[in-house]
Amino acid sequence: MIRILLTEDQAMVRQGLKMMIETDSEMIVTGEASNGKEALELCERNTFDIIVLDIRMPEMNGLDAARVIRTRWPQSKVLMLTTFNDYQYAMEALKIGANGYMLKDADSEALIRSIRSCLSGGLSLQEEVAAKVIPQLLKQTAVTSVDASITPRELVIIRLVGEGRSNQEIANELALSLGTVKNHVSQIMDKLELRDRTQLAIYAIRHNVV
Known part of the structure; x- marks a missing residue:
């Protein structure tokens, strides 16, 4: 429940x-x-x-x-x-x-x-809300390159998080286990020094990944 x-x-x-x-x-x-x-x-x-x-x-x-x-x-x-x-x-x-x-x-x-x-x-x-928030995010922050340590697979996952996908939806799309996706997301946030998925989604928008 x-x-x-x-x-x-x-x-x-x-x-x-x-x-x-x-x-x-x-x-x-x-x-x-x-x-x-x-x-x-x-x-x-x-x-x-x-x-x-x-x-x-x-x-x-x-x-x-x-x-x-x-x-x-x-x-x-x-x-x-x-x-x-x-x-x-x-x-x-x-x-x-x-x-x-x-x-x-x-x-x-x-x-x-x-x-x-x-x-x-x-x-x-x-x-x-999204229609107002996303343009403001793009306007307020200059687009910069994605961190060089991010792998192609991680970049795809960042894009999907930025689109608002859940871990299960990402797992289904990429044919990965739920645990593997969770590990990827955790590793990405560690690399980028982000606190949570919300910050990761904002990162995706700011860096033109979405």
Whole structure:
């Protein structure tokens, strides 16, 4: 069962999101919080597979909570959820290391698909968000050559990560075992001194690999 912490300051919205998520029989909301501070307190006492965070909340917002979660509980995935279609929020979330960014107007299928993508190692960006974020990434950073230590096989894997593919999808496409792909991704991040897959995806975009 996939354990989810749902953090949203409006109770009615939170209950609606919970109902949407739990239409999937493999997902259960095992924790609810109304702000980032409460979310961190729940993380202290419980283990969650994924933490869904609203951006704007009282006491502690979702971005500040995500920074702490990525540092203290890196095994938990983070999905940012907001009504604000603003690339600056998404850019900040990606820099923090969030695994996905969705708008609240997404339907239940899109939300569940995004949660599964985050859990499988993919980078989930709603199309409207990606359309704003990717051009900004390209605009802000000059394209430079890929590190010389990267092998042709690793370059292909970087490209697929940049496209938002999960480890399983990469394994299927390249006819490799899941464990082999995980090892490749880990080695690539070590070579490039990157913290997580989100940073690797951004690296792929910045270096024109995608």
